[in-house]
Amino acid sequence: MSERVYLSAPHMSERERELLIDAFDSNWVAPIGPHVDAFETEFASVVGAKHAVATSSGTAALHVALRILGVQHGDDVLVSTFTFVASANSICYQLANPVFIDSERETWNMDPQLLEKELKRSHRVGKLPKAIMVVDMNGQCANYQSILQLARMYDVPVIEDAAEALGATYQCRPAGSFGDISCFSFNGNKIITTSGGGMLTCNSEAWAQRAKYLITQARQPAPHYEHTEVGYNYRMSNLLAAVGRGQLSVLPNRVGRRRAIFKRYQDELADLPGISFMPEPENCESTRWLTSILVNPDIFGADREAIRLKLESLNIESRPLWKPMHLQPAFAKYRSVTNGVSEILFRDGLSLPSGSAMSEKDQASVIACIRSLRASTISRVHKPKVPASPREADLAIG
Ligand SMILES: *Cc1c(COP(=O)(O)O)cnc(C)c1O
Numbered sequence: 001m002s003e004r005v006y007l008s009a010p011h012m013s014e015r016e017r018e019l020l021i022d023a024f025d026s027n028w029v030a031p032i033g034p035h036v037d038a039f040e041t042e043f044a045s046v047v048g049a050k051h052a053v054a055t056s057s058g059t060a061a062l063h064v065a066l067r068i069l070g071v072q073h074g075d076d077v078l079v080s081t082f083t084f085v086a087s088a089n090s091i092c093y094q095l096a097n098p099v100f101i102d103s104e105r106e107t108w109n110m111d112p113q114l115l116e117k118e119l120k121r122s123h124r125v126g127k128l129p130k131a132i133m134v135v136d137m138n139g140q141c142a143n144y145q146s147i148l149q150l151a152r153m154y155d156v157p158v159i160e161d162a163a164e165a166l167g168a169t170y171q172c173r174p175a176g177s178f179g180d181i182s183c184f185s186f187n188g189n190k191i192i193t194t195s196g197g198g199m200l201t202c203n204s205e206a207w208a209q210r211a212k213y214l215i216t217q218a219r220q221p222a223p224h225y226e227h228t229e230v231g232y233n234y235r236m237s238n239l240l241a242a243v244g245r246g247q248l249s250v251l252p253n254r255v256g257r258r259r260a261i262f263k264r265y266q267d268e269l270a271d272l273p274g275i276s277f278m279p280e281p282e283n284c285e286s287t288r289w290l291t292s293i294l295v296n297p298d299i300f301g302a303d304r305e306a307i308r309l310k311l312e313s314l315n316i317e318s319r320p321l322w323k324p325m326h327l328q329p330a331f332a333k334y335r336s337v338t339n340g341v342s343e344i345l346f347r348d349g350l351s352l353p354s355g356s357a358m359s360e361k362d363q364a365s366v367i368a369c370i371r372s373l374r375a376s377t378i379s380r381v382h383k384p385k386v387p388a389s390p391r392e393a394d395l396a397i398g
Pocket of ligand 1 (some may be wrong): 058059086113186187
């Protein structure tokens with residue numbers, strides 16, 4: 001069998017090795033050091049933030065963001081339901097209640113109309129949420145024009161979960177510049193990686209200081225280590241920051257490659273009936289971190305699971321879109337404000353191999369596999385176990 005084609009494999013350039021060896025040789029093999037400081041400075045400038053604080057993961061950055069905003073036991077935090085579990089988990093670490101908000105069709109991100117509905121309701125009952133966590137799915141920014149207007153109107157701070165969106169822009173501003181606090185991930189499958197790591201960005205010097213304090217066990221400046229509150233060991237290692245600096249220096253190249261991969265899939269698959277692509281609104285430039293398609297089995301002749309299994313049989317990894325958090329057993333007890341969109345995305349959506357290091361030949365195999373499945377138009381249609389909602393071929397606009 002040929003070598004496995006991964007959904008989004010790490011992609012190193014030469015510079016990472018040099019920087020890593022420099023960190024190693026200088027004996028800064030610690031969760032602080034000159035590469036951490038330099039990575040933070042360079043990162044802040046790339047995303048247009050005044051301050052950046054490197055963390056051990058994106059999840060850790062989200063958790064600390066919630067701490068900084070004072071989220072605690074019993075508070076409500078509004079969050080996109082269509083996301084990776086880390087967004088919701090971080091809220092539960094604070095014993096706060098996630099309230100899941102469904103997606104809009106245009107961006108697949110948090111629907112401003114549902115957000116407004118929930119803010120109105122919470123205002124009426126006299127318990128506004130402590131924060132709104134907006135996720136930039138698949139490398140595409142949410143509709144910040146509407147979302148930030150609502151957040152300001154109700155005076156609720158925004159955490160931008162930009163873990164998947166480093167390098168994207170919205171109205172010519174970089175992803176990560178929309179939240180009062182924004183969070184990024186350098187996990188192995190993200191657009192750039194440090195093997196594991198994250199970043200918190202903000203414009204407040206006081207918040208950045210507080211983040212650094214919380215991620216180093218909340219240590220007061222006393223030689224005997226005085227502690228007045230609970231902290232975490234969430235600091236990034238100097239070795240990994242060295243890798244991050246190398247990766248950051250090739251970010252535009254990585255974004256360009258992911259977008260080219262998306263374009264090729266679109267050029268070579270868009271003629272297939274029943275296949276549509278994640279839309280990209282006019283004022284948005286997505287990184288196309290993952291190329292995601294929607295499959296209408298009634299028209300295509302096979303569903304997304306049949307495509308996934310066919311690809312798997314050729315040792316090619318693909319993945320259904322996120323199962324919405326409001327359908328996850330772990331979060332069943334929390335409120336949700338839904339419109340059916342994320343359930344359709346989960347039922348019909350599939351992400352195709354999109355790593356920037358993927359070869360032209362491997363992408364050709366993915367395309368050929370999907371085309372051949374359409375050609376054979378077998379109807380072993382397997383129904384995903386999701387509550388039924390009307391099938392809408394026009395979910396993807398554009
Ligand atoms: C990857 C990811 C995270 C978590 O990042 P880690 O570095 O893996 O902890 C959070 N939110 C979203 C949307 C992600 O995709």
